[in-house]
Amino acid sequence: MEYISVQGLQKPISRLMKGSDYFFHDSYDKAAANLDSFMAIGGNSIDTANIYCGGQSEEVIGRYMQERGNRDQLVILTKGAHHDQNGPRVSEQHIRADITKSFERLQTDFIDLYALHRDDPNVPAGEVIEALNEYVKAGTVGAIGVSNWTWQRIQEANEYAAAHQLAGFSFSSPNLSLAKPNEPFWTGCVSADVETCAWHEKEQLPLFSWSSQARGFFTGRFTPDIRDNADLVRVFYNDDNWERLERAKRLAETKQVTAIQIALAYVLNQPYPTCALIGAQSAEELRSCDEGSLIHLTKNELDWLDLTKDNL
Template identity: 60%
Template sequence: MKHIHIQGLDKPVSQLIMGSDFFRLNNGEEVSEILSHYLAIGGNTIDTAHIYCGGESEQALGIWLDQNRNRESINIFTKGAHHDANGPRVNAEAIRSDLFTSLERLRTDYIELYALHRDDPSVPVGAIVEALNEHVEAGRIRAFGGSNWTHERLQEANDYAAQHGLIGFSFSSPNLSLAKANEPFWAGCVSADADTLAWHERTQLPLLSWSAQARGFFSGRFTPDNRENADLVRVFYSDANWSRLRRAEELAQQKGVSTIQIALAYVLNQSFPTGALIGPRSEAEMLSCNEGAQLQLTAQELAWLDLTEAAV
């Protein structure tokens, strides 16, 4: 499997990042089986979050790491400072509280990739950068990034860090997929648009995409007439996305692969470092993701898939 480098880490990050939003304390056998398939294809980075499954996701991952004694070979990617019923909580106190809880659940004293799960634009970036630097200096996190931060806020934060001799954001984790979102899937979520991609190309800041395969939009299960999945209809149903789907189907046929593998390859063949969060629940799905990650797409093919080129 291909890997990317993220500033602050001493080991590479596999382009396919295993999602754990189905990890719970009562399905340890499934967790172990899926992660064994993930390791078999060369994966080494597991995504979780303070809020996933009420904390069980981090706990289950911590148990697995303990049982397998492989902490040093795995990159943990977790997130904190998500809003609650009272609203945004992107501040030093919330970051500290969530981080310490995550460390305890994960049974570790450090986290490779720590992301703020949401942003609060009303909070000056300087205070946020300074709070995160405190935890880097203490050895609790190796690198930090923003999940669902706009590229404008990331640039502002990194400008502040550069001006004050601090460490800046080393990665971003918005949604990036061949299907373009009509609106946020969840409140406060950010999807990469053309300006975001251009910024990443200029800065070469790594992007770790969630919903990289557009929640199954390219799986073949959905058509314009099938409107059973209200969230998918709301977020991804559009004339432009159906055109992207048809082009992905055509390119998949030419290359002898599946359409959803083309959609994954779109994310992993950008002109800057990218990773994709995946959520396979079987060995066959894991192998399909791995095959998609091996596909090479040209810049012209990417542009054609995204409707910015008339012909490939």
């Protein structure tokens, strides 16, 4: 397992981050077994959120850490300030309510990585920085970041933080995958485009990619004629992505791996620090991710996979 570091947190962070959006109380044994297997390969970072599974995801993780006594071995990334049926919730009041609930559910007094799940461009970025810095100064949050914010808003926030001697955002979690989306998977979500990736390279700001393997697009289960997954059709079905899939298959053959492992390696071989959120729920899926995370891709291979070069 490879690791990265994030400003504000002393622990190393495994580059594979365990997704937990299927952690429910009634399947606790499965979640616990998945986490045990993840830790056995060197994984230590878990992605969750205030809204996942109606709060059960955080509660399951809290129970797991209490039963195993391994809180200090784990890096917890949780998120708050997601919108609700009434609209955006990016405010000091909502941040405070969500993070307080997260502490309770996780049964911890320290959150390693805390991120805002959505943005509200009508709220000055400086207000958000001020609100989150209360927790950084109190020592109850290690590093702060965002999910689904544009790079321009992150830059605005970090310029404010620097000018006021406050902690800025030290990571971002948009979607980044070899398959490029036609539209956001969910309203308000952000995918890393060319400009975003160039900014991350310039700033060397860590990126934690959700849907890092394009929700199974590279598994071989999908073709232009198989259209039974409406969301996948809507988001990822286009001619360029089918070409990317074919190139991933060709490169996989030369390396004696699989196309989905190449897709994972694409995320983890960017010229800036990256982690990949993975949804592995079986030993086979976890093994595939573990092996894929160690594949090295050259810049030429990355460019060819991404259709910016014609020849490998």
